[in-house]
Amino acid sequence: MKLVRNKYFQILLIFVISSLLIFFRFNEIPKNLAFDEVEFAKLALSLNKKPYIPYSPLATGHSTFYFYILLFSFKIFGVTNFALRLPSAVFGVFSVAALYLIFKKIFPKNSFLPFLLAVLFLGTRWFFNFTRFSFEATLLIFLELTSLYFLFGKKDRLDNHNLLLSGLFSGLAFNSYTPGRFFAIVPIAYITSRSLTKEKINRKMIFKNLLVFLVPFIITITPLTLYLSTHQDSRVDKLFFWKNHKMTFNQKVGGTIQNIGSVAMMFVYKGDLNGRHNYPGKPAINPLMFFLFIAGIALSLKDFKKPLNIVFMTYLLISVIPSLTIYPWENPNMLRTISVLPPLTYYVGLTVSKLLSIKDFKKIIYLGLAIVVGLSIFYDLRTYFVYQTKVFPSAFETVPDLKDSLKQTNFKYLWKQ
Numbered sequence: 001m002k003l004v005r006n007k008y009f010q011i012l013l014i015f016v017i018s019s020l021l022i023f024f025r026f027n028e029i030p031k032n033l034a035f036d037e038v039e040f041a042k043l044a045l046s047l048n049k050k051p052y053i054p055y056s057p058l059a060t061g062h063s064t065f066y067f068y069i070l071l072f073s074f075k076i077f078g079v080t081n082f083a084l085r086l087p088s089a090v091f092g093v094f095s096v097a098a099l100y101l102i103f104k105k106i107f108p109k110n111s112f113l114p115f116l117l118a119v120l121f122l123g124t125r126w127f128f129n130f131t132r133f134s135f136e137a138t139l140l141i142f143l144e145l146t147s148l149y150f151l152f153g154k155k156d157r158l159d160n161h162n163l164l165l166s167g168l169f170s171g172l173a174f175n176s177y178t179p180g181r182f183f184a185i186v187p188i189a190y191i192t193s194r195s196l197t198k199e200k201i202n203r204k205m206i207f208k209n210l211l212v213f214l215v216p217f218i219i220t221i222t223p224l225t226l227y228l229s230t231h232q233d234s235r236v237d238k239l240f241f242w243k244n245h246k247m248t249f250n251q252k253v254g255g256t257i258q259n260i261g262s263v264a265m266m267f268v269y270k271g272d273l274n275g276r277h278n279y280p281g282k283p284a285i286n287p288l289m290f291f292l293f294i295a296g297i298a299l300s301l302k303d304f305k306k307p308l309n310i311v312f313m314t315y316l317l318i319s320v321i322p323s324l325t326i327y328p329w330e331n332p333n334m335l336r337t338i339s340v341l342p343p344l345t346y347y348v349g350l351t352v353s354k355l356l357s358i359k360d361f362k363k364i365i366y367l368g369l370a371i372v373v374g375l376s377i378f379y380d381l382r383t384y385f386v387y388q389t390k391v392f393p394s395a396f397e398t399v400p401d402l403k404d405s406l407k408q409t410n411f412k413y414l415w416k417q
Contacts (some may be wrong), residue, residue: 032396044070054224061234066136091138092131098145123377143173171220190311266332275395279388296347
């Protein structure tokens with residue numbers, strides 16, 4: 001029993017379970033490539049043997065951090081589907097481990113709860129789906145969670161070493177998938193709230209902690225920021241309707257309200273219609289998780305001054321804001337809102353932790369929660385492997401071999417195979 005409770009045994013078990021699940025029939029489901037994946041491969045290959053650039057206009061415009069990782073994968077494994085999709089899968093595995101380590105800090109009194117929540121997070125179809133093809137969603141989640149892990153480094157204080165590392169990974173998140181540009185607000189909210197909730201407010205300490213966090217953050221984002229200050233971000237300009245001068249103010253407000261409704265209903269009523277992101281129209285999370293999520297939000301609002309509740313509410317809101325500013329026909333979108341999953345799992349954890357505090361029925365509650373988690377994972381994975389796979393032939397529209405796809409577009413490799 002001591003071995004099962006051991007932190008190192010649990011983290012090893014998480015790596016094993018995550019790897020087995022994520023890499024199960026990895027090259028077969030989905031079998032074909034999406035057009036965007038081929039474009040991502042082109043972007044990555046275009047970076048070879050050229051000076052560093054922070055942004056590329058290829059594939060509708062992207063910061064290049066993730067694509068240098070793809071290029072590295074190609075150089076090791078060749079220009080193959082496996083090499084293209086491997087980084088997403090690897091960051092998926094490490095994201096689950098990072099979430100577990102964070103919850104070990106948040107829920108230290110319960111040795112099983114962090115493990116339970118990490119496995120639940122892994123088995124969530126929303127997350128699991130994006131680990132199996134080459135979009136950079138899992139990299140973003142990994143960077144955000146790593147930043148939070150260092151931020152929560154020591155319970156009693158914020159030390160410079162952890163703040164520096166948190167700032168570094170927040171900066172890398174800024175250089176990743178576009179929604180990551182908002183993430184730094186989350187650590188800043190935590191740093192500020194920890195100081196403001198104390199009886200004596202030390203403004204010098206707040207300033208010092210923010211400065212230590214911001215220095216590596218600013219250094220990391222400077223190349224991309226300087227580039228975007230003199231060049232258009234075509235991806236943002238294309239989607240951000242508040243920059244559309246042809247729309248009236250009332251139309252923009254109406255579009256935002258429509259987006260709020262679409263994103264809210266995505267969780268429980270009508271999900272993403274894109275077959276790559278979701279089984280078209282199915283709610284983003286299953287009913288069991290939704291109930292635990294809502295109950296957790298209610299519990300956090302009762303003790304909202306607690307820094308952890310402030311930071312995860314900020315994280316939740318920051319994760320949905322990008323989708324509220326794009327054209328309504330783009331919503332609901334489970335890719336752009338994927339950063340919702342860590343705070344969502346935190347709120348599930350609050351509910352479960354509250355239930356486990358009922359000592360008289362602890363064994364029954366443990367058994368019930370194990371059944372709930374098992375049913376939730378079974379429900380989501382069954383939806384993925386039985387139903388969502390049926391829409392993959394139309395959702396992933398190009399031929400199954402990356403080299404063939406590149407040849408069809410007359411794209412030339414930049415090194416010999």
